[in-house]
């Protein structure tokens with residue numbers, strides 16, 4: 118090898134090494150935290166009971182410097198202590214957080230005629246829109262209950278054009294931890310004074326979250342070649358109120374920093390077409406995998422422990438519902 122060729126070889130080696138360094142940095146990602154079913158997910162009889170969850174949840178969000186948005190089901194306000202329940206929503210805005218529409222009564226777009234669905238969503242903005250207007254702000258985000266966006270393309274388009282003309286953007290979901298499935302068993306165990314069971318459920322929830330967060334990161338890298346700004350679906354539950362610091366530690370380990378939903382949505386990934394029409398309520402990585410004709414690593418997807426899934430199913434079958 119001539120000197121000049123050796124030099125070129127050497128320089129190419131340095132360039133390749135530098136390229137490796139650039140290709141594999143320890144880079145921080147971002148996540149927008151979203152909480153559904155406000156004021157409070159799960160059973161509560163009075164605003165005072167709900168207050169406990171709201172206050173603890175908001176204190177945890179503040180302590181961990183999270184930016185968050187809560188999605189409201191205004192049906193929960195329709196009780197004798199309506200004003201006190203509205204005050205729970207004011208607490209979110211007073212904490213510097215945002216609120217969005219999650220329909221009035223948490224309807225399924227798969228199982229509801231679109232005209233009735235639209236009427237329900239319009240009814241669902243009565244109070245929230247007013248609370249935001251009092252602060253000079255607009256209600257601008259919609260989260261589909263069950264993530265069901267419509268069984269046919271015609272229904273999708275009808276509802277999406279209603280959303281657009283009423284100033285809403287869809288809040289997608291690209292990361293979630295099935296928190297709803299753990300939340301009611303947790304509350305039920307506490308209500309029965311079974312703290313050992315509640316502790317077991319909460320630990321299982323945190324273990325599950327610690328496994329599923331990296332799974333979503335891996336799935337995104339496999340699908341997009343990188344991690345997008347994630348949008349995480351959580352619920353305004355007692356379980357999350359009691360788990361914020363541990364959840365924050367999981368996000369920190371996953372190098373995910375909290376950003377607003379609007380910031381996350383600037384990621385160009387959210388421009389990938391989602392043309393899914395059908396009964397399922399899938400998150401958006403699954404929707405993009407259909408568009409891009411690439412599979413997600415479902416083989417390694419963590420599953421909710423069977424005892425907890427069975428406990429939740431038993432509670433769901435009971436008359437109280439969620």
Ligand SMILES: [Zn+2]
Pocket residue numbers: 153154219223262263
């Ligand atoms: Zn919901």
